[in-house]
Amino acid sequence: LTSTDSETVHYHYGPKDLVTILFYIFITVILHAVVQEYILDKISKRLHLSKVKHSKFNESGQLVVFHLSSVIWCFYVVVTEGYLTNPRSLWEDYPHVYLPFQVKFFYLCQLAYWLHALPELYFQKVRKEEIPRQLQYICLYLVHIAGAYLLNLSRLGLILLLLQYLTELLFHMARLFYFADENNEKLFSAWAAVFGVTRLFILTLAVLAIGFGLARMENQAFDPEKGNFNTLLCRLCVLLLVCAAQAWLMWRFIHSQLRHWREYWNEQSAKRRVPAAPRLPARLIKRECGYHENGVVKAENGTSPRTKKLKSP
Numbered sequence: 001l002t003s004t005d006s007e008t009v010h011y012h013y014g015p016k017d018l019v020t021i022l023f024y025i026f027i028t029v030i031l032h033a034v035v036q037e038y039i040l041d042k043i044s045k046r047l048h049l050s051k052v053k054h055s056k057f058n059e060s061g062q063l064v065v066f067h068l069s070s071v072i073w074c075f076y077v078v079v080t081e082g083y084l085t086n087p088r089s090l091w092e093d094y095p096h097v098y099l100p101f102q103v104k105f106f107y108l109c110q111l112a113y114w115l116h117a118l119p120e121l122y123f124q125k126v127r128k129e130e131i132p133r134q135l136q137y138i139c140l141y142l143v144h145i146a147g148a149y150l151l152n153l154s155r156l157g158l159i160l161l162l163l164q165y166l167t168e169l170l171f172h173m174a175r176l177f178y179f180a181d182e183n184n185e186k187l188f189s190a191w192a193a194v195f196g197v198t199r200l201f202i203l204t205l206a207v208l209a210i211g212f213g214l215a216r217m218e219n220q221a222f223d224p225e226k227g228n229f230n231t232l233l234c235r236l237c238v239l240l241l242v243c244a245a246q247a248w249l250m251w252r253f254i255h256s257q258l259r260h261w262r263e264y265w266n267e268q269s270a271k272r273r274v275p276a277a278p279r280l281p282a283r284l285i286k287r288e289c290g291y292h293e294n295g296v297v298k299a300e301n302g303t304s305p306r307t308k309k310l311k312s313p
Contacts, residue, residue: 010098013149017108024112032120035065047179055127057179059134060172066113067169074162077102083155090159090205091213095152095227103158107149110161114141140245151238152227156209160202160242167191167198195253199246206242210235 040061044054078084081100099107117138121131148157174187214230222231 008100010100011104012098013104020108021112021115024109025116028109028113028116029120032062032116035062039065049179052127053179055124055130056175058124059126060175060179063172064169064176067165067172070110071162071165071169073106074158074165077106078158078162081155083159088213090155090209091217094214094217094219094230096154097152097227099154103154106158107145107154110145111142111149114138114145143241144245147238147241151229151234153210153238156206159205163198163202163205167195170194192253192257196250199250203243203246206239210239210242 036058040058043061044057047057049057081103083089117134121134126134145157145161148154148160170187170191174185174191177184177187214235217230219228220230220232221228222234
Protein backbone atom coordinates (compact mmCIF):
# COMPACT_ATOMS: atom_id res chain seq x y z
CA LEU A 1 0.00 0.00 0.00
CA THR A 2 1.24 3.51 -0.76
CA SER A 3 0.41 7.01 0.33
CA THR A 4 1.21 9.89 -1.99
CA ASP A 5 1.52 13.60 -1.35
CA SER A 6 2.67 16.51 -3.47
CA GLU A 7 6.37 15.59 -3.32
CA THR A 8 7.12 12.03 -2.19
CA VAL A 9 5.66 8.53 -2.23
CA HIS A 10 5.48 6.59 1.03
CA TYR A 11 5.08 2.85 1.45
CA HIS A 12 3.39 0.56 3.95
CA TYR A 13 4.42 -2.99 4.82
CA GLY A 14 2.26 -5.88 3.64
CA PRO A 15 2.26 -9.53 2.48
CA LYS A 16 4.05 -8.62 -0.77
CA ASP A 17 7.13 -7.83 1.30
CA LEU A 18 7.69 -11.58 1.72
CA VAL A 19 8.12 -12.03 -2.04
CA THR A 20 10.47 -9.05 -2.18
CA ILE A 21 12.54 -10.42 0.70
CA LEU A 22 12.75 -13.83 -0.99
CA PHE A 23 14.03 -12.18 -4.18
CA TYR A 24 16.72 -10.25 -2.30
CA ILE A 25 17.75 -13.41 -0.45
CA PHE A 26 18.83 -14.91 -3.79
CA ILE A 27 20.65 -11.69 -4.67
CA THR A 28 22.45 -11.76 -1.32
CA VAL A 29 23.50 -15.40 -1.82
CA ILE A 30 25.09 -14.45 -5.16
CA LEU A 31 26.90 -11.45 -3.67
CA HIS A 32 28.07 -13.61 -0.77
CA ALA A 33 29.60 -16.14 -3.19
CA VAL A 34 31.30 -13.38 -5.22
CA VAL A 35 32.94 -11.85 -2.13
CA GLN A 36 34.02 -15.30 -0.93
CA GLU A 37 35.55 -16.47 -4.21
CA TYR A 38 37.15 -13.30 -5.56
CA ILE A 39 38.28 -11.60 -2.34
CA LEU A 40 38.39 -13.78 0.77
CA ASP A 41 39.69 -17.01 -0.77
CA LYS A 42 42.58 -15.21 -2.47
CA ILE A 43 43.58 -13.46 0.77
CA SER A 44 43.29 -16.59 2.93
CA LYS A 45 45.57 -18.55 0.58
CA ARG A 46 48.34 -16.03 1.13
CA LEU A 47 47.94 -16.11 4.92
CA HIS A 48 48.11 -19.93 5.20
CA LEU A 49 45.57 -20.11 8.04
CA SER A 50 44.53 -23.19 9.98
CA LYS A 51 41.03 -24.64 9.60
CA VAL A 52 39.72 -22.88 12.71
CA LYS A 53 41.21 -19.51 11.79
CA HIS A 54 40.14 -19.96 8.17
CA SER A 55 36.50 -20.35 9.23
CA LYS A 56 36.65 -17.28 11.47
CA PHE A 57 38.46 -15.30 8.77
CA ASN A 58 35.67 -16.04 6.28
CA GLU A 59 33.02 -15.07 8.83
CA SER A 60 34.70 -11.78 9.71
CA GLY A 61 35.47 -10.99 6.08
CA GLN A 62 31.85 -11.38 5.02
CA LEU A 63 30.59 -9.35 7.99
CA VAL A 64 33.10 -6.55 7.40
CA VAL A 65 31.76 -6.10 3.88
CA PHE A 66 28.16 -6.23 5.10
CA HIS A 67 28.60 -3.95 8.13
CA LEU A 68 30.63 -1.40 6.20
CA SER A 69 28.03 -1.11 3.45
CA SER A 70 25.18 -1.08 6.00
CA VAL A 71 26.82 1.65 8.11
CA ILE A 72 27.32 3.89 5.08
CA TRP A 73 23.81 3.22 3.82
CA CYS A 74 22.14 3.64 7.22
CA PHE A 75 24.04 6.84 7.96
CA TYR A 76 22.97 8.27 4.61
CA VAL A 77 19.30 7.41 5.29
CA VAL A 78 19.40 8.85 8.81
CA VAL A 79 20.99 12.11 7.65
CA THR A 80 18.79 12.64 4.61
CA GLU A 81 15.61 11.91 6.57
CA GLY A 82 16.65 14.32 9.34
CA TYR A 83 16.53 11.84 12.23
CA LEU A 84 19.89 12.95 13.62
CA THR A 85 19.19 16.67 13.57
CA ASN A 86 15.74 16.21 15.13
CA PRO A 87 15.79 13.46 17.78
CA ARG A 88 12.16 14.17 18.70
CA SER A 89 11.16 12.78 15.31
CA LEU A 90 11.96 9.30 16.67
CA TRP A 91 8.67 9.28 18.59
CA GLU A 92 6.69 12.23 17.26
CA ASP A 93 3.80 11.50 14.88
CA TYR A 94 3.74 7.85 15.95
CA PRO A 95 2.75 5.45 14.42
CA HIS A 96 5.15 5.83 11.51
CA VAL A 97 3.03 3.69 9.22
CA TYR A 98 4.11 5.14 5.88
CA LEU A 99 7.81 4.87 5.11
CA PRO A 100 10.00 6.57 2.53
CA PHE A 101 11.30 4.25 -0.16
CA GLN A 102 14.89 4.24 1.09
CA VAL A 103 13.81 3.33 4.64
CA LYS A 104 11.57 0.49 3.48
CA PHE A 105 14.21 -0.79 1.05
CA PHE A 106 16.86 -0.72 3.78
CA TYR A 107 14.74 -2.82 6.14
CA LEU A 108 13.86 -5.37 3.46
CA CYS A 109 17.53 -5.78 2.52
CA GLN A 110 18.50 -6.20 6.17
CA LEU A 111 15.90 -8.92 6.68
CA ALA A 112 17.03 -10.62 3.47
CA TYR A 113 20.66 -10.66 4.57
CA TRP A 114 20.06 -12.19 7.99
CA LEU A 115 17.62 -14.74 6.57
CA HIS A 116 20.16 -15.75 3.94
CA ALA A 117 22.70 -16.29 6.76
CA LEU A 118 20.72 -19.34 7.95
CA PRO A 119 21.32 -21.59 4.91
CA GLU A 120 24.84 -20.17 4.61
CA LEU A 121 25.71 -22.00 7.83
CA TYR A 122 25.33 -25.21 5.83
CA PHE A 123 26.92 -24.01 2.60
CA GLN A 124 29.97 -22.59 4.40
CA LYS A 125 30.41 -25.86 6.36
CA VAL A 126 30.53 -24.08 9.70
CA ARG A 127 31.82 -26.20 12.58
CA LYS A 128 29.16 -27.70 14.84
CA GLU A 129 30.46 -25.92 17.93
CA GLU A 130 30.20 -22.55 16.13
CA ILE A 131 26.60 -23.01 14.91
CA PRO A 132 24.81 -22.22 18.23
CA ARG A 133 26.73 -18.95 18.65
CA GLN A 134 26.00 -17.80 15.12
CA LEU A 135 22.35 -18.84 15.35
CA GLN A 136 21.97 -16.70 18.48
CA TYR A 137 23.27 -13.58 16.75
CA ILE A 138 21.25 -14.20 13.57
CA CYS A 139 18.01 -14.66 15.52
CA LEU A 140 18.80 -11.63 17.68
CA TYR A 141 19.15 -9.40 14.62
CA LEU A 142 16.04 -10.84 12.95
CA VAL A 143 13.88 -10.27 16.04
CA HIS A 144 15.02 -6.66 16.52
CA ILE A 145 14.87 -5.65 12.84
CA ALA A 146 11.51 -7.32 12.22
CA GLY A 147 10.15 -5.92 15.49
CA ALA A 148 11.12 -2.36 14.61
CA TYR A 149 9.68 -2.78 11.11
CA LEU A 150 6.34 -4.34 12.14
CA LEU A 151 5.76 -2.19 15.24
CA ASN A 152 6.35 0.98 13.20
CA LEU A 153 9.45 1.92 15.19
CA SER A 154 11.55 2.19 12.03
CA ARG A 155 13.14 5.53 12.93
CA LEU A 156 14.39 4.36 16.30
CA GLY A 157 15.47 1.06 14.76
CA LEU A 158 17.70 2.85 12.23
CA ILE A 159 19.62 4.70 14.95
CA LEU A 160 20.06 1.58 17.06
CA LEU A 161 21.22 -0.46 14.06
CA LEU A 162 23.73 2.24 13.14
CA LEU A 163 25.27 2.13 16.62
CA GLN A 164 25.32 -1.67 16.71
CA TYR A 165 26.81 -2.06 13.23
CA LEU A 166 29.60 0.40 14.01
CA THR A 167 30.67 -1.73 16.96
CA GLU A 168 30.47 -4.97 14.99
CA LEU A 169 32.43 -3.45 12.11
CA LEU A 170 35.27 -2.51 14.46
CA PHE A 171 35.33 -5.98 16.02
CA HIS A 172 35.52 -7.91 12.75
CA MET A 173 38.14 -5.52 11.37
CA ALA A 174 40.20 -6.19 14.49
CA ARG A 175 39.89 -9.94 13.89
CA LEU A 176 41.05 -9.61 10.28
CA PHE A 177 44.10 -7.57 11.30
CA TYR A 178 44.84 -10.14 14.02
CA PHE A 179 44.77 -13.00 11.51
CA ALA A 180 47.18 -11.07 9.29
CA ASP A 181 49.52 -10.30 12.22
CA GLU A 182 48.97 -11.94 15.62
CA ASN A 183 50.90 -9.16 17.35
CA ASN A 184 48.40 -6.56 16.15
CA GLU A 185 45.82 -6.30 18.96
CA LYS A 186 45.37 -2.52 19.21
CA LEU A 187 42.00 -2.58 17.44
CA PHE A 188 40.70 -5.07 20.01
CA SER A 189 41.44 -2.56 22.76
CA ALA A 190 39.61 0.16 20.83
CA TRP A 191 36.67 -2.18 20.24
CA ALA A 192 36.48 -3.08 23.94
CA ALA A 193 36.20 0.60 24.85
CA VAL A 194 33.60 1.33 22.16
CA PHE A 195 31.53 -1.74 23.02
CA GLY A 196 30.61 -0.63 26.53
CA VAL A 197 29.88 2.95 25.45
CA THR A 198 27.61 1.67 22.64
CA ARG A 199 25.59 -0.44 25.08
CA LEU A 200 25.04 2.66 27.22
CA PHE A 201 23.96 4.77 24.24
CA ILE A 202 21.53 2.12 22.99
CA LEU A 203 19.88 1.71 26.39
CA THR A 204 19.66 5.46 26.94
CA LEU A 205 18.15 6.11 23.51
CA ALA A 206 15.64 3.27 23.85
CA VAL A 207 14.46 4.45 27.27
CA LEU A 208 14.27 8.06 26.08
CA ALA A 209 12.24 7.28 22.94
CA ILE A 210 10.00 4.50 24.27
CA GLY A 211 9.85 5.10 28.01
CA PHE A 212 9.46 8.88 27.87
CA GLY A 213 8.68 9.96 24.30
CA LEU A 214 5.92 7.49 23.40
CA ALA A 215 4.56 7.54 26.96
CA ARG A 216 3.68 11.23 26.57
CA MET A 217 1.88 10.79 23.26
CA GLU A 218 -1.89 11.27 23.25
CA ASN A 219 -2.83 8.34 21.01
CA GLN A 220 -2.12 5.54 23.47
CA ALA A 221 -4.35 2.79 22.14
CA PHE A 222 -3.85 -0.69 20.73
CA ASP A 223 -5.03 -0.51 17.12
CA PRO A 224 -3.23 -2.98 14.80
CA GLU A 225 -5.25 -1.85 11.77
CA LYS A 226 -3.84 1.67 12.09
CA GLY A 227 -0.44 0.37 13.15
CA ASN A 228 -0.67 1.82 16.65
CA PHE A 229 0.99 -0.28 19.38
CA ASN A 230 1.55 2.54 21.83
CA THR A 231 0.28 0.89 25.00
CA LEU A 232 1.93 0.39 28.36
CA LEU A 233 2.23 -3.36 27.85
CA CYS A 234 3.79 -3.03 24.39
CA ARG A 235 6.25 -0.40 25.57
CA LEU A 236 7.30 -2.56 28.51
CA CYS A 237 7.78 -5.60 26.26
CA VAL A 238 9.92 -3.65 23.79
CA LEU A 239 12.04 -2.10 26.55
CA LEU A 240 12.43 -5.49 28.23
CA LEU A 241 13.57 -7.04 24.95
CA VAL A 242 16.12 -4.29 24.28
CA CYS A 243 17.46 -4.31 27.84
CA ALA A 244 17.68 -8.11 27.93
CA ALA A 245 19.57 -8.18 24.63
CA GLN A 246 22.05 -5.53 25.76
CA ALA A 247 22.56 -7.27 29.12
CA TRP A 248 23.18 -10.60 27.38
CA LEU A 249 25.71 -9.02 25.01
CA MET A 250 27.45 -7.28 27.90
CA TRP A 251 27.60 -10.51 29.91
CA ARG A 252 29.17 -12.39 26.97
CA PHE A 253 31.64 -9.54 26.52
CA ILE A 254 32.71 -9.57 30.18
CA HIS A 255 32.94 -13.37 30.21
CA SER A 256 35.12 -13.32 27.08
CA GLN A 257 37.41 -10.60 28.44
CA LEU A 258 37.89 -12.42 31.74
CA ARG A 259 38.74 -15.64 29.90
CA HIS A 260 41.31 -13.88 27.72
CA TRP A 261 42.88 -12.14 30.71
CA ARG A 262 43.04 -15.45 32.60
CA GLU A 263 44.77 -17.16 29.68
CA TYR A 264 47.20 -14.26 29.36
CA TRP A 265 48.21 -14.32 33.03
CA ASN A 266 48.54 -18.12 32.96
CA GLU A 267 50.95 -17.82 30.03
CA GLN A 268 52.96 -15.12 31.79
CA SER A 269 53.19 -17.12 35.02
CA ALA A 270 54.22 -20.25 33.09
CA LYS A 271 57.04 -18.34 31.40
CA ARG A 272 58.32 -17.11 34.77
CA ARG A 273 58.36 -20.61 36.28
CA VAL A 274 60.37 -22.23 33.49
CA PRO A 275 64.11 -21.34 33.98
CA ALA A 276 66.17 -20.55 30.92
CA ALA A 277 68.56 -23.35 29.96
CA PRO A 278 72.21 -22.27 30.40
CA ARG A 279 74.31 -22.20 27.29
CA LEU A 280 77.52 -24.19 27.47
CA PRO A 281 80.45 -22.57 25.64
CA ALA A 282 82.16 -24.74 23.09
CA ARG A 283 85.58 -25.95 24.13
CA LEU A 284 88.12 -24.61 21.71
CA ILE A 285 91.59 -26.13 21.76
CA LYS A 286 93.97 -24.20 19.55
CA ARG A 287 96.29 -26.16 17.32
CA GLU A 288 98.97 -25.14 14.85
CA CYS A 289 96.89 -25.94 11.80
CA GLY A 290 93.45 -25.29 13.42
CA TYR A 291 91.51 -26.14 16.56
CA HIS A 292 89.28 -28.85 18.02
CA GLU A 293 85.57 -28.11 18.52
CA ASN A 294 83.63 -30.85 20.31
CA GLY A 295 86.13 -33.43 19.14
CA VAL A 296 86.14 -32.32 15.48
CA VAL A 297 89.24 -30.76 13.96
CA LYS A 298 88.49 -27.43 12.22
CA ALA A 299 90.65 -24.96 10.39
CA GLU A 300 91.06 -21.32 11.28
CA ASN A 301 88.25 -20.24 8.94
CA GLY A 302 85.79 -22.69 10.55
CA THR A 303 85.99 -25.42 7.84
CA SER A 304 87.31 -28.90 8.31
CA PRO A 305 90.81 -29.34 6.95
CA ARG A 306 91.07 -31.54 3.90
CA THR A 307 93.56 -34.37 3.84
CA LYS A 308 96.10 -34.20 1.08
CA LYS A 309 96.01 -36.99 -1.45
CA LEU A 310 99.33 -38.73 -2.15
CA LYS A 311 100.15 -39.08 -5.78
CA SER A 312 101.34 -42.50 -6.80
CA PRO A 313 104.77 -42.50 -8.37
